[in-house]
Amino acid sequence: MLAQAEEITPVCSVFPADTEDVVSIIDIVREAGATFAVKSGGHSTYSSGSNAENGININLSRLKDINISEDRKFVTVGSGCRFGEIYSELENLNLGCVGGRVSSVGVGGLVLGGGLSFFSSERGLACDNVISYELVLVNGQVLKVTHESYPDLFWAMRGAGLCFGIVTRFELKTFEMGKIWGGSRTYAHEHEMAVLDNFSRFVQIEAVDDPLAHSYIVGIDAAKDGNCVYSVTMSHGSPKEPPAFDDFKQLTPLDSTTQTRTLKSLCDELDTHMEPGVRYHAPALTIKYDRGTLKEIINLYAKGVELLKDQDDFAPAFVCQPLLPNMLPKDDIGNAMGIKAEDGPLILFTPVWRWTNIKHDESIYKAVNVFMEKAEKAARARGTFHRYRVLNYSAAYQDIYGGYGEENRKRLLEIRAKYDPDDIMSKLRPGIIQLLPKRSDDV
Secondary structure, three states, rough: HHHHHOOOOOEEEEEOOOOHHHHHHEEEEHHHOOOOOOOOOOOOOOHOOOOOOOOEEEEEEOOEEEOOOOOOEEEEOOOOHHHHHHHHHHHHHOOOEOOOOOOOOEEEHHHHHHOOOOOOOOOHHHHHHHHEEEEEEOOOOEEHHHOOOOHHHHHHHHHHHOOOOEEEEEEEEEEOOOOOOEEEEEHHHHHHHHHHHHHHHHHHHHHOOOOOOEEEEEEEEEOOOOOOEEEEEEEEEEOOOHHHHHHHHOOEEEEEEEEEEEEHHHHHHHHHHOOOOEEEEOOOEEEOOOHHOOOOOHHHHHHHHHHHOOOOOEEEEEEEEEEEEOEEEEEEEOOOOOOOHHHHEEEEEEEEEEOOOOHHHHHHHHHHHHHHHHHHHHHHHHHHEOOOOOOOOOOOOOOOOOOHHHHHHHHHHHHHHHHHHOOHHHHHOOOOOOOOOOOOOOO
């Protein structure tokens, strides 16, 4: 959990053991008019996402059931599970599922927000691999939401599931899987241009030709002088290093962890990068892939970091993640996020600014927000800005659902009015990013 979230003081925390407990809690909260938050894994990128000041913190950590179907085609998991736990169970049977890339990430937040995975190019996002949701509505009613039972709500849950209630259980598709290949290679700043060139080729060519390949890059500016070290995480659904990463073989890394391994091993390694007790600010920006736009944004990022170079506790980084056309839904159901194949490839750019001293909150928030304004302006000027903002990597102030497109936002509002006609959920759970109508001043 973010340090900012740990500073929030709820009236109490409750730990339901099953769906019936969640229903009882919701009934009490609704009748009392109390505000609440829901915590699955606690990886929300903003403080009020999983904790409630003077409210009720509903902690789902006891909802830990993991049950694999007899035909091995799906796994039923409680919302308190973390993906590392799920992968451990599945690996015993040489199975996998589309889920988080870090072991400690909770199933609830990642899946309901979309969910990029090592297997997304081949199988789609995590939300598009859900067979059913067990959903507790704010009126206490429990629904098993499938495409057949509640087609409108099932569509809405794919990317906007936080808005409709509390999910207590997911049925996730599984697939046959043995060991994979993957890890991270870290390159010195002198290789920056080559790293970006290789990443460009991967996004536009290699990942299209080989859907088992997956990669993203992290820029780390420890000296705060604009000279980033680049960590390239790469994976493949087979146990051998694929030709998709041949370009990177021409560069000598400072360090490499790539190897044949289990999925759980790779996710455990990446989990070591998640630091508890650290303050974070990580807003979301999406661009249509363009090498020039990406480099301009990285340059703007470096200038923003330089303004804070005298703050010793400040540790800046950024993440570039491809969202490719072949990651879109593989069925005709679609999802709420409103991305079309012709929009891609897209790049999800996330500045991840970390620090420890609360006294630096104001200056860091100001600097990152100024950077975001400049980055969006630069992308718009080049015609490469995209309205989508990924819910899993966003700041509380951002209009995520407006980024899904006005047609989808309107449809989501209509669905919410059907299942929560008095809009009780948003009133009692004010800390999450809200589904709101378009404002008159929206661009």
